[in-house]
Amino acid sequence: MLILLSDAFDRSLPGILSKYGEVTEDKGRLPEAEIVLIRSKTKVTKEYIDSATKLQLVIRGGVGLDNVDVAYAKKKGIVVYNTAEASSIAVAELAFALMLALPNLLCKADRSMKEGQWLKKELKRTELMGKTLGILGVGRIGTELAIRAKAFGMKVIGYDPFVKESDYVVMKPTMKAVLNAADYVSMHMPLTDDTRGIINKTTLAEFKDGVYLINTGRGKCIIEGDLVEALKSGKLAGYGNDVWYSDPPENSPLIDAPNCILTPHIGASTNENLLRIGTVVDRLIGEYIGK
Ligand code: NAD
Numbered sequence: 001m002l003i004l005l006s007d008a009f010d011r012s013l014p015g016i017l018s019k020y021g022e023v024t025e026d027k028g029r030l031p032e033a034e035i036v037l038i039r040s041k042t043k044v045t046k047e048y049i050d051s052a053t054k055l056q057l058v059i060r061g062g063v064g065l066d067n068v069d070v071a072y073a074k075k076k077g078i079v080v081y082n083t084a085e086a087s088s089i090a091v092a093e094l095a096f097a098l099m100l101a102l103p104n105l106l107c108k109a110d111r112s113m114k115e116g117q118w119l120k121k122e123l124k125r126t127e128l129m130g131k132t133l134g135i136l137g138v139g140r141i142g143t144e145l146a147i148r149a150k151a152f153g154m155k156v157i158g159y160d161p162f163v164k165e166s167d168y169v170v171m172k173p174t175m176k177a178v179l180n181a182a183d184y185v186s187m188h189m190p191l192t193d194d195t196r197g198i199i200n201k202t203t204l205a206e207f208k209d210g211v212y213l214i215n216t217g218r219g220k221c222i223i224e225g226d227l228v229e230a231l232k233s234g235k236l237a238g239y240g241n242d243v244w245y246s247d248p249p250e251n252s253p254l255i256d257a258p259n260c261i262l263t264p265h266i267g268a269s270t271n272e273n274l275l276r277i278g279t280v281v282d283r284l285i286g287e288y289i290g291k
Contacts, residue, residue: 002054003285004033006042009061010274013037016282020289030055035288037061037281040247040265044068049076057288061277062268063087063141064218066191079288083280085140090273092144094266095186095216098240099128099149101261102212129153134182136175136198137189137217138163145186157181160189179206184214191218201226210237216267219243228257242267 001021005014014023020035030036030048035057038044044058046069060068060082073080101107103126112119133149135142135158146156146168158169159178165171172178175198179185185207189195199213199222207213213236215222224245230236238259244252247265254260268277 001035001289002029002033003035003037004029005037006030007037007039007061008041009037009039009281010271010278012275013278013281016278017285020285035059035285038067039268040064040067042067044073046072049073049078057081057285059083059281059284061086061281063091064190066218081284083277083284086276086280087268087273088140088144090270091141091188091216091267092148093270094242094263095141095145095188095214095240096148098214098216098242098261098263099133099184099186099212102214102238102240102259103128107261128184131155131183132157132181134158134178134185135169136160136178136185136187138166138169138171139188141216142186142188143168145188154184161194175203176206179203180208182211183208184212186214187217187221189217189221191220195221197221197223199223199227201229204230204235207235209235212236212238212240214240216240216242219245219249224253228253231257231259 003017003021003023005025006027017023030052032054033052034054036055037059039061044067049072055078058068058073058078058080063082063084065082068080070080105123105125109123130153132155135146138158138160142158149156150168156169157172157178159172159175163171204226227239231239240261241254242263242265244265254262
């Protein structure tokens with residue numbers, strides 16, 4: 001049994017998985033590998049699958065499976081798993097960190113100090129307490145964010161076509177109802193045909209003025225050009241973004257846009273989460289081999 005670690009995992013993982021067979025990080029050995037472990041970088045396309053002639057099992061350490069051609073893998077008899085439950089806290093904490101950093105002007109304040117300025121009078125922060133957070137996609141991560149927002153005294157509303165009730169979120173019947181009422185909006189839906197480009201010129205017009213938007217979901221759920229216009233006009237007060245059209249982004253207009261805090265797709269990258277992902281991967285391989 002050859003297990004190929006095609007993306008970055010915790011350093012302990014090769015040792016843990018060695019009980020199942022040989023573990024390699026040499027991508028050139030893909031044609032020999034029975035099991036391939038990926039995160040978001042490796043794209044398991046039709047061509048990738050065709051060149052992996054012995055492949056039986058793909059495990060995506062993380063949530064989204066949009067970098068795997070699941071239908072083609074299934075057709076070829078390849079089993080595809082993810083480690084969906086492992087990353088929720090890591091991503092929710094990053095979304096919350098962005099939600100705190102934006103209205104507290106942390107990056108601007110830090111930069112100004114390092115540039116020798118003293119903007120004590122100019123930098124006016126705003127508080128989360130009493131504000132309304134709108135969550136788009138009330139699944140695992142959205143729910144973890146809601147729990148944290150409530151602890152900060154925020155009202156939490158949300159939209160999810162497949163979730164009608166939540167212990168932590170007042171569910172609204174439409175996305176428009178959320179956008180009309182929220183002071184902060186955080187995106188936690190998967191990338192699907194329905195969500196691709198869902199935040200665009202038309203839906204941005206449904207936001208209140210001066211809203212902070214956070215996206216730790218998927219980059220392609222927004223139209224970047226429309227978002228930059230909303231930042232420039234002040235329709236949006238700020239944007240916190242972890243996810244991109246490609247990793248790393250190529251020619252993204254967000255890089256030069258005002259009032260943005262940008263991170264390089266690190267939502268799942270906490271030390272604790274990489275360990276949790278490793279534990280789930282170990283269990284999934286154990287169960288698969290035990291079949
Ligand atoms: P989840 O499946 O538990 O929740 C996603 C929710 O989105 C579901 O409840 C689903 O019903 C809902 N949804 C689907 N279509 C929708 C729509 N049109 N409008 C509103 N909601 C819709 O998944 P999760 O674990 O909470 O992860 C959510 C997403 O976060 C993933 O799909 C992935 O894209 C992203 N993610 C990002 C990182 C990162 O590193 N930044 C890490 C993990 C996951």
